[in-house]
Amino acid sequence: MIDINATLVAQMLNFLILVVILRLVAYKPIVRMLKEREDRIAGSIKKADDDAAEAEAVLNDYKAQLATARTKAQAIMDKAEKRARDEHTAKLQETNVEINQLKEAAQQQIQRERSQAVEQLKGQMVALSMAAAHKIVSKNMDAAENEALISEFIDQLDKDKIGDLPC
Amino acid sequence: MHEIGVRETVQFAGLTFNWETLVMTWITMAIVVLIAFLASRSLKLVPTGAQNVVEMLIVWLREQVQNNLGPRGDFLTPLIVTLFLFLVISNWLGLVPQMVSPTNDLNTTLGLALLMVLIVHVLGIYMKGMHYIKHFFQPVAPFVVINAIEEVAKPITLSFRLFGNIMAGEILIIILLKLVPIWMPIPSVIWLAFSIFIGGVQAFIFTSLSLAYLANAVKESEE
Numbered sequence: 001m002i003d004i005n006a007t008l009v010a011q012m013l014n015f016l017i018l019v020v021i022l023r024l025v026a027y028k029p030i031v032r033m034l035k036e037r038e039d040r041i042a043g044s045i046k047k048a049d050d051d052a053a054e055a056e057a058v059l060n061d062y063k064a065q066l067a068t069a070r071t072k073a074q075a076i077m078d079k080a081e082k083r084a085r086d087e088h089t090a091k092l093q094e095t096n097v098e099i100n101q102l103k104e105a106a107q108q109q110i111q112r113e114r115s116q117a118v119e120q121l122k123g124q125m126v127a128l129s130m131a132a133a134h135k136i137v138s139k140n141m142d143a144a145e146n147e148a149l150i151s152e153f154i155d156q157l158d159k160d161k162i163g164d165l166p167c
Numbered sequence: 168m169h170e171i172g173v174r175e176t177v178q179f180a181g182l183t184f185n186w187e188t189l190v191m192t193w194i195t196m197a198i199v200v201l202i203a204f205l206a207s208r209s210l211k212l213v214p215t216g217a218q219n220v221v222e223m224l225i226v227w228l229r230e231q232v233q234n235n236l237g238p239r240g241d242f243l244t245p246l247i248v249t250l251f252l253f254l255v256i257s258n259w260l261g262l263v264p265q266m267v268s269p270t271n272d273l274n275t276t277l278g279l280a281l282l283m284v285l286i287v288h289v290l291g292i293y294m295k296g297m298h299y300i301k302h303f304f305q306p307v308a309p310f311v312v313i314n315a316i317e318e319v320a321k322p323i324t325l326s327f328r329l330f331g332n333i334m335a336g337e338i339l340i341i342i343l344l345k346l347v348p349i350w351m352p353i354p355s356v357i358w359l360a361f362s363i364f365i366g367g368v369q370a371f372i373f374t375s376l377s378l379a380y381l382a383n384a385v386k387e388s389e390e
Contacts, residue, residue, distance in 0.1 A: 003174070006182035007274035010189060012282045018196050018253055023245040029227055030218075031244075033210040079297030 258366030280322035291384030
């Protein structure tokens with residue numbers, strides 16, 4: 001049952017041949033493929049990490065841009081508001097000035113018209129005085145009569161005085 | 168009828184060969200190569216079918232090699248993978264009717280064990296030089312006797328363990344078939360299932376012990 005013979009050497013050779021064949025047929029390609037897979041997985045993980053980092057960077061960039069845009073928009077709005085307020089104030093002032101000018105012009109006109117009226121009245125008064133004087137002279141009366149006439153004349157004047165302008 | 172322990176021999180160039188063992192070895196080799204070929208025929212990054220199984224085996228044995236030998240022993244992985252595959256298929260081949268295991272012949276197991284021990288010593292001297300030879304005289308010179316006995320015992324225990332297990336398994340299958348009537352197959356089936364388990368375990372033991380011996384020669388001493 002236990003007889004050692006040349007089979008022993010043959011089995012050693014057989015085994016060594018098998019090692020060589022397996023190494024060529026299976027072991028090398030499989031190990032190469034395992035390495036490839038390892039690299040691929042490592043690459044995928046790295047790529048995923050990179051992508052995530054990049055996405056975060058882009059997000060941060062967008063956030064920053066959004067914040068800047070918001071600030072800018074606020075600034076523009078503030079500026080527009082300020083300009084509107086300034087314009088409003090300027091218009092108001094202008095209108096005030098115009099109103100004052102108009103008021104002044106009106107007052108001047110009123111003044112002018114009044115002085116004109118006074119002038120006119122004065123002229124009429126002179127004419128009336130002349131007429132009264134003529135009447136007096138033509139009647140040739142005494143002093144008392146003269147006085148009475150004049151006062152009567154003035155009374156009459158007072159009675160139908162024009163408006164309530166002070167004479 | 169197959170007679171236990173009697174082997175057909177052939178004479179070739181003045182040498183005696185156990186013909187049946189050789190044929191069974193070649194069948195085993197053919198099966199192993201076929202499995203390897205099927206598994207690596209169309210390698211894909213996402214594995215399927217046979218590729219999965221062989222890949223798992225290679226990854227597992229590679230891990231064993233790296234744990235035992237360190238990164239320097241990586242070139243021995245094909246040897247270990249082949250050894251395990253060859254032994255498993257050999258041990259299981261004997262469970263197929265009309266077949267016998269190549270490992271039920273001491274020539275096979277002793278051949279493999281001697282080959283392993285030879286590789287261990289050659290690698291040890293190649294990789295460690297005088298340091299390797301010196302370790303046989305540790306801790307003191309007279310210990311060389313004990314160390315020598317240990318070195319001789321290694322291939323003997325390795326080969327006889329495997330040979331005995333497989334031989335006994337096959338003998339018991341024949342005996343069970345003779346003892347138990349054919350309508351009562353349960354004992355044979357149980358023993359067959361157990362033999363499948365034993366075949367795997369013995370292959371693994373042989374492989375891991377070889378690895379342990381190799382570690383002695385290859386692994387750096389400071390590790």
